[in-house]
Amino acid sequence: MLNRLKAVREAKGWSQGELARRLGVSRQTINAVETDKYDPSLPLALRMAKLFDVAVPELFIDDWAPQED
Amino acid sequence: MATDEHLPKWRDVAAWSAVGAGFYILVVVSVSLLVHGGGAGAIFRSKMVVAELGLALVLSMAVAGFSNRKRVFSLRTFRNFLIQNAVAIIAFLLVIWGFSGLARPHAVGASAWIAAVTGATLVIVPALGSLAVASAYGGAGLLDSDAAEDLRERGRLFLYSFAWVAGCGLLLILLALAGPVGVLSPAAALAGALVLIALLVILAMATQRLSDELARTLSREAGSLAFYLILGLGGGWAILAHLGFVGAPAPLDWLTLFTVLLFVASFIAAGRRNLLTV
Numbered sequence: 193m194l195n196r197l198k199a200v201r202e203a204k205g206w207s208q209g210e211l212a213r214r215l216g217v218s219r220q221t222i223n224a225v226e227t228d229k230y231d232p233s234l235p236l237a238l239r240m241a242k243l244f245d246v247a248v249p250e251l252f253i254d255d256w257a258p259q260e261d
Numbered sequence: 262m263a264t265d266e267h268l269p270k271w272r273d274v275a276a277w278s279a280v281g282a283g284f285y286i287l288v289v290v291s292v293s294l295l296v297h298g299g300g301a302g303a304i305f306r307s308k309m310v311v312a313e314l315g316l317a318l319v320l321s322m323a324v325a326g327f328s329n330r331k332r333v334f335s336l337r338t339f340r341n342f343l344i345q346n347a348v349a350i351i352a353f354l355l356v357i358w359g360f361s362g363l364a365r366p367h368a369v370g371a372s373a374w375i376a377a378v379t380g381a382t383l384v385i386v387p388a389l390g391s392l393a394v395a396s397a398y399g400g401a402g403l404l405d406s407d408a409a410e411d412l413r414e415r416g417r418l419f420l421y422s423f424a425w426v427a428g429c430g431l432l433l434i435l436l437a438l439a440g441p442v443g444v445l446s447p448a449a450a451l452a453g454a455l456v457l458i459a460l461l462v463i464l465a466m467a468t469q470r471l472s473d474e475l476a477r478t479l480s481r482e483a484g485s486l487a488f489y490l491i492l493g494l495g496g497g498w499a500i501l502a503h504l505g506f507v508g509a510p511a512p513l514d515w516l517t518l519f520t521v522l523l524f525v526a527s528f529i530a531a532g533r534r535n536l537l538t539v
Contacts, residue, residue, distance in 0.1 A: 218473045
């Protein structure tokens with residue numbers, strides 16, 4: 193799933209390690225999310241959104257749209 | 262948008278392939294000098310051997326180029342490559358040489374020999390990994406900065422994981438040494454195995470506690486994949502043995518198979534997510 197994590201992290205001036213420390217995960221996890229190798233769990237996505245003060249759909253982009261009846 | 266900032270550069274791939282070729286030639290010449298004493302020419306007399314060595318050369322170039330494709334080629338990374346690979350090759354040669362001398366396959370049985378060599382490999386790999394962690398903490402500069410940062414950040418997790426892998430290896434060695442013609446009595450081997458299993462459980466729990474959600478996800482995926490690999494390979498072997506096409510697997514073969522496939526599954530799980538290189 194595409195995401196804007198790297199952009200919002202860099203806007204804050206944080207390194208991957210700094211963000212990992214704030215979220216309580218490893219730097220590898222942050223790197224994997226930023227490079228689309230791993231989709232975070234819902235609790236981690238919510239924590240990321242809360243940390244950057246944005247909504248989850250602003251951070252993670254999904255092209256899916258509901259079918260119209 | 263997410264982007265990959267470590268895109269491979271073909272110049273680096275070509276440079277690492279050339280390093281792989283040079284390193285391979287150096288190892289072949291050194292080994293042939295050690296084995297034959299008289300010089301490397303002796304092993305090049307057979308066309309078959311030359312063809313096999315040539316194929317292995319191409320393979321080593323491909324492996325070195327591909328596995329280092331996102332690593333910038335510089336004097337520092339080149340030096341690290343040489344040191345890491347030289348240590349690994351010497352360690353593996355020592356293990357193979359040791360087991361070839363101490364326990365020849367025909368003397369202890371193929372199952373016990375394969376289990377012992379597999380176990381020794383599982384001991385030596387985490388030992389090398391522990392050296393890498395020590396290097397990251399000691400600031401020896403033998404690792405690239407990202408790898409060193411990861412090892413420092415999660416040193417305890419890596420050490421527990423390495424100890425777990427080494428424990429699996431020791432368990433295989435212990436059981437291999439306690440076969441029908443082994444040097445250990447079954448009772449002593451059972452006692453040792455129970456102690457090792459208890460240690461493995463404690464280490465697994467400690468590792469699980471230190472893991473974050475990505476590591477736990479990979480662990481779950483590896484477990485699931487290992488089940489299907491064991492079902493496919495072990496089940497296939499059992500079917501063929503039942504029908505009389507091949508010999509039936511010995512109990513020690515099953516244990517070696519379980520262990521090897523667990524690690525193969527871990528590599529596949531990480532590789533599927535493109536996480537073997539960070």
